[in-house]
Amino acid sequence: MPDVFADLVGQPEAVDTLRRAALAAAETVRAAAALRDGGTAEATPAGGDPSAGGDPAGGGDPALGAGSAMTHAWIFTGPPGSGRSVAARAFAAALQCLRGTGCGECAGCHTTLTGTNADVRFVVPEGLSIGVSEMRALVLRAASTPTGGRWQVLVIEDADRLTEAAGNALLKAIEEPPPRTVFLLCTPSTHPDDISVTIRSRCRLVALVQPPAEAVAAVLRDRDGIAPDVAAWAAAASQGHVGRARRLARDPDARKRREAVLAVPRRLTSVGACFDAASTLIEAAEAEAAAAVAEADTTERSALETALGAGGTGRGAAGAIRGAAGQLKDLERRQKSRATRAQRDALDRALVDLAGFYRDVLTVAMRAPVTPVHTDVATMTASAAGKWTAESTLRRLEAVLSCRTAIETNVKPRIAVEAMMLALWRG
Structure with missing residues (x-):
């Protein structure tokens, strides 16, 4: 059976934490719907675990409080290739899952994984930083009511690229979270150079590890159909980075670039x-x-x-192009x-x-x-x-x-x- 966490390689503890949180979130949605329809269901998430900790900020949905497996702000950390953004994307899909399990089959899972869910926004910076104006606009949109009746989710795949002002804008939203809004941040570590201490203190941490080479090789072999010997070599050479292992196994140009790099020590003669x-x-x-x-x-x-x-011939077309220079x-x-x-x-x-x-x-x-x-x-x-x-x-x-x-x-x-x-x- 498909599963939204299937691509998260070698992270059993993280997957267990996120599954329990998704189940708790689903129960919160169910209980809220029952109360809205005049029922008497308690708005306490299932899967609550006191050892998991409560909502650090104490805001947002009252059901996401102390003892809940779910909270409104998360940080995913780990070395390159460990799957920080994969984990965040999978968790976002599990939160939108109509079955509450991250089944990978329903419309909520499918639209989230393909990036077309109206209630999930992915921030993937193309430049060197994420500016304050962009972050304010995203936070404002994330504060709206979920169209699907579940959660508004904001996934920031490179939160370490937030400028100081952008970080402050995000911090205010995390401190006073709107109901049914969840923030998922991905950073290499919780060092102050990567994420501010105040943001870190208001989020639950999911620490990912470098996947073992054997697990990466198994994915390449079983899921991608790569020959076992090539899969084992690529998994070791990529140092646990699944995406890079796949490129090395499939792309001759990637292998040539690697060979050129490894030839550097021999070239340093003067x-x-x-x-x-x-x-x-x-x-x-x-x-x-x-x-x-x-x-x-x-x-x-x-x-x-x-x-x-461009290419228009009607009145004003030339003027429109000139005015588009900015x-x-x-x-x-x-x-x-x-x-x-x-x-x-x-x-x-x-x-x-x-x-x-x-x-x-x-x-x-x-x-x-x-x-x-x-x-x-x-x-x-x-x-x-x-x-x-x-x-x-x-x-x-x-x-x-x-x-x-x-x-x-x-x-x-x-x-x-x-x-x-x-x-x-x-x-």
């Missing part, structure tokens, strides 16, 4: 080679990002020009921001692969009984472990992680990558 390697890595990320956003950019611009009267400029600004985000995401994937290589070298040098990430470059890993000391390998690994941190804090990617390459060469 200062000049370091700068060449940095340029190659940056240009590869730019090319990957450009390919990823090109189709969307073209479609958006064509749709906007058509809406503004809207076209705004579209170009948003597309540029999206391209920058895509470039940084592509570069980060490359850095994760590079960090995995140095991690493997360190584990070989220390003879640690752990499974390697990059099984297909075992010879190069063993050679590096024989030449480098464990201390120098650890410094190299730290250089890669420091580069990721620098880029996250808006250091120019080229500067950060060049500094990293020099540190890798020096050891």
